[in-house]
Amino acid sequence: MIEATNYSARRALLREKLGNAIAVIPSASHQTRSYDTEYSFRQHSVLKYLTGLEEQDSILVLCPNNIERPEVLFVRPKDAMMEMWSGKRLGPERAREILEIQHVYPIDQFDTILPELMLGHTAIAYDLFDASAPQSLHKRLLDHAEKLQRTKRKFHVRKPDGVINLATLTGEMRLIKEGNELLFMREAQKITSRAHRAVMAKTAAGINEKELQALFHYIVSKNGATEAYESIVAGGENACILHYVNNNKKLKDGDLLLIDAGSEFHVYASDVTRTYPVNGKFTPIQRDVYEIVLSAQKEAISLSRPGKNLNDLHQATITVLSQGLKDLKVINESVETILEKELYKPFYPHSTSHWMGLDVHDPCPYLDGDLKPVSLREGMVFTIEPGLYFPPDRADLPTELRGMGIRIEDDILITDRAYENLSSSIPKEISEIEEEMKRDYRDFL
Ligand SMILES: [Mn+2]
Structure with a gap:
């Protein structure tokens, strides 16, 4: 019998493993086959493992030291015209209900909200060798961390000054198959x-x-x-x-x-x-x-x-x-x-x-x-x-x-x-x- 997969328990376990690091987990991005045709989409295994979400242009952020918002998801906003071309989207509201993640925002707010979420964490956990992630994301994460480091204000708050490989932590979790x-x-x-x-x-x-x-x-x-x-x-x-x-x-x-x-x-x-x-x-x-x-x-x-x-x-x-x-x-x-x-x-x-x-x-x-x-x-x-x-x-x-x-x-x-x-x-x-x-x-x- 198929039970509901307990994604929320997986995220909780990963937050524990993260210690003081904030994890950023992007969806896979579409890969071009030639000119404007693409390979069929295949979700990134870790995002799938932690949320069940199938959509592109989404990012999950786990912030163990943020009591208000320990987990945050960014997804594509609803857009009738775009959905007519390329299929239904969950949108933030439905994503909140279905995926049981309390804080869900449109993806275009990622760069505004991420620095707030980084505060209180000492490192960024990111899959360093993920070829399917959006090319620019790694650099954007480092840029955000650098800006925070240079901010004079909030000197009493911890800010990420290092990177750890998220795949090491999720790899350990994925070793044992259950349910x-x-x-x-x-x-x-x-x-x-x-x-x-x-x-x-x-x-x-x-x-x-x-x-x-x-x-x-x-x-x-x-x-x-x-x-x-x-x-x-x-x-x-x-x-x-x-x-x-x-x-x-x-x-x-x-x-x-x-x-x-x-x-x-x-x-x-x-x-x-x-x-x-x-x-x-x-x-x-x-x-x-x-x-x-x-x-x-x-x-x-x-x-x-x-x-x-x-x-x-x-x-x-x-x-x-x-x-x-x-x-x-x-x-x-x-x-x-x-x-x-x-x-x-x-x-x-x-x-x-x-x-x-x-x-x-x-x-x-x-x-x-x-x-x-x-x-x-x-x-x-x-x-x-x-x-x-x-x-x-x-x-x-x-x-x-x-x-x-x-x-x-x-x-x-x-x-x-x-x-x-x-x-x-x-x-x-x-x-x-x-x-x-x-x-x-x-x-x-
Ligand atoms: Mn083989």
């Missing part, structure tokens, strides 16, 4: 599973990667979701390009297809990769490499539980992959040497896991206060995605390996004692995949 967050993430998984399985059933020689991407998109859209990121649909050696998004080549008989795609439901992501043969049947060498990657993944998954950390999972993964590279006679060194000299890296250059949530790569901390890897706790969600990639131009490799790229990725939730594989319904055993590929893709529409 509706898990509900939305499970729904995203359901949709992703359906879409992946349809693509698996549809895949055949002669089909263009773009058509499979379109099928994935169709199922995701039909189920009320969007894609969490640009899908990677990579036939044959395209799989060796880690962020291949051209997705415009015809699939060839005898090749593998690597598809890394996930839906986003209520702004919560999923992120799943499967690799399987275009013609529905693994060749012996494809099978060998696939089984190595699969066993590395299973090893890391089996270690997932409270108290372990993502580095433990990565170490387990590279150990299995290194043994595999030795067995395949790609590297003729001992596993210890392969690990010590990182000889696996040309074939496995990325890490095994990343946090996942509102963002597909959720910006949560990987190290704790002592610079040790963060210990896994109940409610954390992350991916496990080992792979092996054999570049097509490596003349020193056995011919049958050249241009082969395999990755298997699942999404893992830490439970009180162990883990739950959120994406387990998407086939990944060789026999399961070969069966699934015989199905009619229309079963999943």
Whole structure:
């Protein structure tokens, strides 16, 4: 059942974490695609997380030291003509009621009101590395702080003279998923599973990667979701390009297809990769490499539980992959040497896991206060995605390996004692995949 998300409790917790800092949290701004066309709007994850608000041109300000106005929101004013062109706006009054924020003003009052709100705070907390925020805002905040510093009056009042990175505080909060967050993430998984399985059933020689991407998109859209990121649909050696998004080549008989795609439901992501043969049947060498990657993944998954950390999972993964590279006679060194000299890296250059949530790569901390890897706790969600990639131009490799790229990725939730594989319904055993590929893709529409 969907309960109301307790945004106000999240804001209260963040105000506590802020100490004497004032937080400024802008909405995402529209991004130009070309000339006067724009990419579809996607709200900034943190503003969404703290308010539920979907609108652009809004800014939330949290002022823990302001007793009168501890939280203030700025939104676009009502404007019948503008709303006729580009859709309804909440406006300050409705925003106050719906979002349960007491002080809501039109956005054009931001620069007038902000200096008042800054008083009593010693720092500005702001997402320093947020590429989606309005370009000019950072500078405006510093200008306001500077003006306050130069004001002779109110010398007895504290004024911000430093900046802290807000993302560090919100990243900590976002590490643990609770309540509706898990509900939305499970729904995203359901949709992703359906879409992946349809693509698996549809895949055949002669089909263009773009058509499979379109099928994935169709199922995701039909189920009320969007894609969490640009899908990677990579036939044959395209799989060796880690962020291949051209997705415009015809699939060839005898090749593998690597598809890394996930839906986003209520702004919560999923992120799943499967690799399987275009013609529905693994060749012996494809099978060998696939089984190595699969066993590395299973090893890391089996270690997932409270108290372990993502580095433990990565170490387990590279150990299995290194043994595999030795067995395949790609590297003729001992596993210890392969690990010590990182000889696996040309074939496995990325890490095994990343946090996942509102963002597909959720910006949560990987190290704790002592610079040790963060210990896994109940409610954390992350991916496990080992792979092996054999570049097509490596003349020193056995011919049958050249241009082969395999990755298997699942999404893992830490439970009180162990883990739950959120994406387990998407086939990944060789026999399961070969069966699934015989199905009619229309079963999943
Ligand atoms: Mn991933």
